[in-house]
Amino acid sequence: MTRPPRSLFARRAGSEKPRRKWTLRSLLCRVLPLYLLYFVLGATLPFLSPPTVSDSFRAAWDPAVFEQVGSTDRAALVTDNQDALDVRLRMIGEAEERIILSSFDIRDCDSGRDIFAALLLAADRGVQIQILWDGVSGLLRGGSPIFRALGRLPNVEIRFYNAPNLLLPWTVNGRMHDKYLLIDDRLLLLGGRNTFDLFLGDYVPDALKSHDQDVLVYNTAAGTEQSGAHTVLTQVETYFQSVWESPYSRTALDRPPLFPGKIDRAEAELRTRYAALAAAGPPLFDPIPLDYAALTLPVEHVELLSNPTGIMRKEPWVWWQLMALMGRAEERVFLQTPYAVLNEPMYQALEDLAARGVPFDLQLNSVAVGDNIMASSDYVHNKQRLLETGVTVWEWFGDYSSHGKSALIDDMAVVGSYNLDMRSTYLDTELMLVFHGGDFSRALEEYLLSTQDHALQALPQGGYVPKEGVEVLPVIGAKAWLFPITSVVFQLIRYLL
Numbered sequence: 001m002t003r004p005p006r007s008l009f010a011r012r013a014g015s016e017k018p019r020r021k022w023t024l025r026s027l028l029c030r031v032l033p034l035y036l037l038y039f040v041l042g043a044t045l046p047f048l049s050p051p052t053v054s055d056s057f058r059a060a061w062d063p064a065v066f067e068q069v070g071s072t073d074r075a076a077l078v079t080d081n082q083d084a085l086d087v088r089l090r091m092i093g094e095a096e097e098r099i100i101l102s103s104f105d106i107r108d109c110d111s112g113r114d115i116f117a118a119l120l121l122a123a124d125r126g127v128q129i130q131i132l133w134d135g136v137s138g139l140l141r142g143g144s145p146i147f148r149a150l151g152r153l154p155n156v157e158i159r160f161y162n163a164p165n166l167l168l169p170w171t172v173n174g175r176m177h178d179k180y181l182l183i184d185d186r187l188l189l190l191g192g193r194n195t196f197d198l199f200l201g202d203y204v205p206d207a208l209k210s211h212d213q214d215v216l217v218y219n220t221a222a223g224t225e226q227s228g229a230h231t232v233l234t235q236v237e238t239y240f241q242s243v244w245e246s247p248y249s250r251t252a253l254d255r256p257p258l259f260p261g262k263i264d265r266a267e268a269e270l271r272t273r274y275a276a277l278a279a280a281g282p283p284l285f286d287p288i289p290l291d292y293a294a295l296t297l298p299v300e301h302v303e304l305l306s307n308p309t310g311i312m313r314k315e316p317w318v319w320w321q322l323m324a325l326m327g328r329a330e331e332r333v334f335l336q337t338p339y340a341v342l343n344e345p346m347y348q349a350l351e352d353l354a355a356r357g358v359p360f361d362l363q364l365n366s367v368a369v370g371d372n373i374m375a376s377s378d379y380v381h382n383k384q385r386l387l388e389t390g391v392t393v394w395e396w397f398g399d400y401s402s403h404g405k406s407a408l409i410d411d412m413a414v415v416g417s418y419n420l421d422m423r424s425t426y427l428d429t430e431l432m433l434v435f436h437g438g439d440f441s442r443a444l445e446e447y448l449l450s451t452q453d454h455a456l457q458a459l460p461q462g463g464y465v466p467k468e469g470v471e472v473l474p475v476i477g478a479k480a481w482l483f484p485i486t487s488v489v490f491q492l493i494r495y496l497l
Contacts, residue, residue: 042169047495050343050426051313053320061321063328066303066412066434072221072230074296075440077415077447078214084193085111085201086284087216089277091183092118094289095127100182100240102132104175104417107196108144110203115195116146117274119156120267129156132244133252134176135163142253145266151253152263161429162248162311173496174311176243177417177428180236186222187292188233189214190433192405192417199403210371212403213447215415215433215440217302218292232302232433243309243429300437305416307430318418318432319425323349325409325434326360333360334408336448338401339375340364340386341421341497347389354390362386363448363455364420365402366395367483368473374497375421376479377486387460395464397473398454405432406448413441422495 078084092099092115099122106112123129129150133142138160141147151158161176180190191214193199198210219231228234243249257263278285305321308314326333333353340362342350354360370376379386387393396402407414416432418424435441456464456472464472475483490497 039166039169043172044493044496046170047173047313047427049313050345050422050495051315052345053315053317057315057317057320061324063324066301066325066436068301068436070230071232071299071301072219072226073232073299073302074218074220074293075299075302075435075438076216076218076296077440077443078189078191078216079212079447081200081209081212082202084199084212084214085114086281087189087214088115088181088200089118090284090290091181091187091189092122093285094187095122095125095183097127097184098182099127099129100132100180100237101130101195102176102178102180102240102243103137103195104134104177104179105137105141105194105196106133106147107141108146109197111197111200112195113146113270113273114201114277116150117270117277120150120153120270121274123150123153123156126155129153130240130244131156131158132176132178132240132249133158133160135160135248136172136175138252139163145262146270148253148257148263149267149270152256157251158253159244159249160252161243161246163250163252171311173427174248175423175428177424178243178431179417180431182233182236182240184222185227185231185233186219188217188219188236190217190236190417190431191215191415192403207400210401210403211398211451213406213415215435216292216296217433218296220293232304235304236431239304239306239431246309248309248311297439297443299435299440302436303434305418305430305432305434307428309429314426314428316425318430319346322407322414322418322432323353325412326353326407327356329356329358329409331358331410332408333358334363334445334448335361335420336363336402336404336406336451337420338365338370338403338405339372339379339419339421339497341375341378341423341494342382342386343422343495346420346422346425347385350386350389350391360391361394362391362420363394363396363402363451366397366456366473367479368475369396369398369401371401373479373482373486374490377483377490378494378497380483381487381491383458384460387458393458394452394455395458396451396455397470398451402451404451406444408441408445408448411441412436413444415444421497423497427496 164172197203367376413435418430
């Protein structure tokens with residue numbers, strides 16, 4: 001029997017060359033690793049080298065601006081979580097023309113539903129509502145029907161700032177970390193609180209509540225010809241417009257839903273919820289406006305600090321200005337921050353400040369109570385370097401994590417969203433209010449000094465200065481076995497923490 005002729009390959013190898021079959025699985029096995037490599041490199045390499053503040057910014061900065069007098073603003077510190085929710089509901093309920101809400105994180109939870117119920121009723125009154133939401137958080141949380149129930153209304157617009165594009169991985173790091181509520185030309189609430197139950201209301205156990213602070217600013221000239229002349233509200237609104245109109249902010253949650261029934265039910269639930277809130281706490285929804293002059297304290301001047309609003313590496317405007325103001329201190333500096341994740345220029349800046357001889361106290365979470373695993377991991381690894389700067393480091397050992405971001409610089413009081421880490425310094429949008437003089441500075445001083453009752457001074461040689469009534473809490477649970485690993489691994493990406 002005659003055999004068919006074999007191919008050249010077959011004559012050499014003794015068999016036919018097999019044909020490659022491309023399947024979805026084989027394609028994924030080859031393409032996915034390449035994409036992951038591209039994503040990791042794209043999300044990290046553009047941010048590897050931190051920028052410095054430009055000569056033009058330094059030359060234009062004038063410290064005398066912070067010592068002006070003649071402000072029409074008054075201010076009050078809001079430290080209690082229930083008060084923080086109540087004041088938001090009251091402010092929204094009093095809005096007549098415009099509401100601006102900007103938040104890093106908004107969630108469908110009890111306090112979130114309370115706020116969106118109040119916003120819905122404000123929209124019914126004809127109030128124009130603008131909500132600016134961090135894009136990553138918005139994509140993760142924004143699908144809830146309660147958000148879409150508000151977003152579909154004609155006088156409501158929700159925009160995501162920098163919703164990340166997975167084909168452009170460098171877009172995942174430009175986050176909007178601002179947190180504020182602006183009502184007409186009268187009221188501003190700005191601080192470190194996100195919009196969900198850990199920060200607002202009494203919906204979770206006390207042991208899970210995050211300690212934080214907002215500052216309420218009341219413009220006494222609201223409704224007059226001088227309304228916008230000497231108030232920080234004008235600065236915040238100008239900043240808001242720059243972010244709102246930026247090419248990175250895009251309208252979201254306004255498209256007609258495929259299943260409108262869910263949205264209709266969510267709207268009905270919000271209306272029912274608002275009615276229940278009003279019935280349970282009538283004073284909170286009193287149509288007569290609060291006497292904000294009686295609730296607030298005088299200040300001589302308020303100035304806004306902000307970072308650039310682009311999504312790539314940012315010049316460290318907030319950090320640089322805070323260091324510059326601290327460098328002018330004559331009596332004391334007290335800086336409260338949840339975390340301390342610093343690069344060498346930031347460590348050196350603290351060393352320079354400590355070397356001036358002006359007392360410099362830095363309070364941050366102990367790793368036992370800190371709720372940010374990544375930042376706590378970095379502190380475990382770099383604690384000694386921070387102590388070597390010469391600043392006095394205090395670790396918070398309270399009942400739960402502290403999320404406050406405040407400072408005292410002589411008679412200046414500072415409150416806002418900025419954390420002492422590289423992300424807040426070089427990557428995120430951030431806002432801080434600087435208050436000069438007046439009784440408000442003393443109110444913040446009293447509060448921050450009270451937090452020291454739950455803090456211990458860390459010693460460079462190890463351990464703490466003992467204090468009656470404050471116990472050194474052990475690191476327990478998952479943290480105990482995670483930190484030895486994460487404290488080393490996270491050093492590779494610590495500039496992104």
